[in-house]
Amino acid sequence: MVLSKTWQNFFRETGEMSRFTWRFFAHGFKPRYEFAEFFRQCFLIGYKSLPLIGLTGFILGLVLTLQLRPSLIDYGVESQLPAMVGIAIVREIGPVITALIFAGKIGSSIGAELGSMKVTEQIDAMEVSGTNPFKYLVVTRVLAATLMLPVLVILSDGISLYGSYLGVNIRGITSFNLFFKQVFDALSFSDLSPAFIKTFFFGFAVGMIGCYKGYNSQKGTEGVGRSANSAVVVSSLLIFIIDLVVVQVTDILGLN
Amino acid sequence: MAKRTFNNIKLGIFVLAGLVLLIFALYMIGRDANLFGSNFVLKARFENVQGLTAGNNIRYAGIQVGTVRRVKILNDTLIEVTLLIEERMKPFIHKNDIVSIGTDGLMGNKLINIVPAKDGSPPVKEDDILATKKTVGTEEMMETLNKTNLNLVLISEDIKNTIRRINSSNALWKILDEPTLPDNLRTSMANIQKTTAEANEVVIGLHSIINDVKNGKGSLGAILTDTSIASNLNDAVAKIQRVGDNANQLADELTNLTRQVKQDVNNGKGTVNALLKDSSLVIKLNSSLVNIEQGTAGFNQVMEALKHNFLLRGYFRKLEKEKKKEEASINKTVSMP
Structure with missing residues (x-):
């Protein structure tokens, strides 16, 4: 059985990525911990992403409300607008859109940063100087991405709901209290918890793919660009695949 | 170094904000x-x-x-x-x-x-x-509505048929088109009103009669309400019964009597027998009657002779005059009015 070059590459890369992931778990939880670098990455990955993600979240909530409104008016259930927007944002759109923007911003930056370090042989130099480059560069970034994305998603959800509240008030009038009462009346733990848990996986996937692509970039500066590009593409794709898996699992567990 | 601390503070605020929102x-x-x-x-x-x-x-x-x-x-x-x-x-x-x-x-x-x-x-x-x-659930409501609809279909069909029959009926329209109908109806109504008023009066009269009867007024009332009548009736019936008994006895006695008479007649005893059966008695009676006839004729002659006697003539004339006077007064009273 002869596999085509494309398939060979695909399986080779999958295997290498699995080994890379295994290496993360093997090294990541052993001392010595790079706390300072971890917090710095958290600051860069989390805090620095907040304006972008906050803005997109706000626009997302506002637009979603304005788009849903005519359809709901057709059905005569305009009063259900907060509940519907709330469920849509918290369950699906908030986590996925935030993760995609996160992948675009963080995945590409990690891929480019590590890629350029790789091609300028900084990583090799680090190894020589006695620092474990994998721990210092990869573990901190992956952990930071994994832990920061959920925080970003929660904040983004909140901002989106506020945008939605403003969206409702553009055409109609509702009080802040009533709006959020309706949103939380419609929500249950089975809406919030799977959506929250899957953001850890999204963050992990973005960090992991970005690091893998950067850590393994080749062919000089051209390779850096390719690493950044493919980091974004693959992590975005993985986000949707993870989303699909999570929805199946929650369905089987009866959380829907 | 100071910048790193500042960054960490910002990071802490960022993470805490997320956590607070999640907990909220x-x-x-x-x-x-x-x-x-x-x-x-x-x-x-x-x-x-x-x-x-x-x-x-x-x-x-x-x-x-x-x-x-x-x-x-x-x-x-x-x-x-x-x-x-x-x-x-x-x-x-x-x-x-x-x-x-x-x-x-x-x-x-x-x-x-x-x-x-x-x-x-x-x-x-x-x-x-x-x-x-x-x-009541929606389904039950729909079921009931369905039944109602089916009934409505039947009812509307019936109404349609009824109206069609009414429309095709000549007699009904003739009655409705009759111009004198309202007047007739009005007079009929007036008659009915009068009749009912009279009937009302009759009823009131009957009512008072019944009341009187109830209260024991009048003969019917007495009959119906007087309790002594019953005992009187009883007595009367008993008396009638007794009379009947006596009549019975009488009839028996009469039967016996006639039987005896019959026997006597047949046997040639007693007065009746003599009257009915003895032929010599008839002859004797006949000769007696002839003698009486001859006697009265002689008496008549004697009376006529007395009238013509001068001693009694005045008396008879007086009698005749009184008789004539009486007749004249009777004639007068008859011709008077």
């Missing part, structure tokens, strides 16, 4: 599900829960007071719903309150309504089972 969301959702605060449990049993599930709202007189904790099947006709209700509502919910399943809005989620009984029954205790009321 969890709390808000949990509060709606009554996970915090003190609650108590009530139960209600239904035949059909119409899609009610755990987490649906409970309302007491329209106020949100808790959520459905569990829906459990007891057997094939009974479903037990466990209600989780806020502790503060305990004094307000009474044992006789009625639980029913409703809908939030027209198409919304199912919910439990607790309807206050207002009959002063004592407040509920933990794990009490409340009475339930079956509400």
Whole structure:
């Protein structure tokens, strides 16, 4: 059985990525911990992403409300607008859109940063100087991405709901209290918890793919660009695949 | 170094904001599900829960007071719903309150309504089972509507037929088109009115008669109301009976008598026999009658001779004059008027 070059590459890369992931778990939880670098990455990955993600979240909530409104008016259930927007944002759109923007911003930056370090042989130099480059560069970034994305998603959800509240008030009038009462009346733990848990996986996937692509970039500066590009593409794709898996699992567990 | 600390502070604020928001969301959702605060449990049993599930709202007189904790099947006709209700509502919910399943809005989620009984029954205790009321579900409503529609079809068909028959009837239209009909009807009505007025009077008269009879006035009243009449009648009947008996006896005696007479006649005894059967007696009687006739003729002659005698002539003339006078006065009175 002869596999085509494309398939060979695909399986080779999958295997290498699995080994890379295994290496993360093997090294990541052993001392010595790079706390300072971890917090710095958290600051860069989390805090620095907040304006972008906050803005997109706000626009997302506002637009979603304005788009849903005519359809709901057709059905005569305009009063259900907060509940519907709330469920849509918290369950699906908030986590996925935030993760995609996160992948675009963080995945590409990690891929480019590590890629350029790789091609300028900084990583090799680090190894020589006695620092474990994998721990210092990869573990901190992956952990930071994994832990920061959920925080970003929660904040983004909140901002989106506020945008939605403003969206409702553009055409109609509702009080802040009533709006959020309706949103939380419609929500249950089975809406919030799977959506929250899957953001850890999204963050992990973005960090992991970005690091893998950067850590393994080749062919000089051209390779850096390719690493950044493919980091974004693959992590975005993985986000949707993870989303699909999570929805199946929650369905089987009866959380829907 | 100072910048790194500052960055870390910002990071801390960022993470804390996320955590606070998460906890707030969890709390808000949990509060709606009554996970915090003190609650108590009530139960209600239904035949059909119409899609009610755990987490649906409970309302007491329209106020949100808790959520459905569990829906459990007891057997094939009974479903037990466990209600989780806020502790503060305990004094307000009474044992006789009625639980029913409703809908939030027209198409919304199912919910439990607790309807206050207002009959002063004592407040509920933990794990009490409340009475339930079956509400009309959409399906049942539709079923009934369907039946109504079918009936309406039949009724409208009948009405159509009736109207068609009315329209095709000449006689009815002739009656309705008759111009004198209203006048006739009016006079008929007047007659009926008069008749009824008279009938009313008759009835009033009858009424008073009946009243009189009741009160024992008049002969009929006496008959109907006097109790002594009954005994009198009894006596009369007894007397009649006695008379009858006597008549009977009399008839017997008469029969005997006639029998005897018959025997006597046949045997030639007694007066009757002599009268009927003796032929010599007839001859004797005949000669006697001839003698009497001759006697009276002689007497007549004597009387005529007396009239012509001068001694008695004046008396007879006086008699004749009085007779004539009497006749004249009678004639006068007859011709007078």
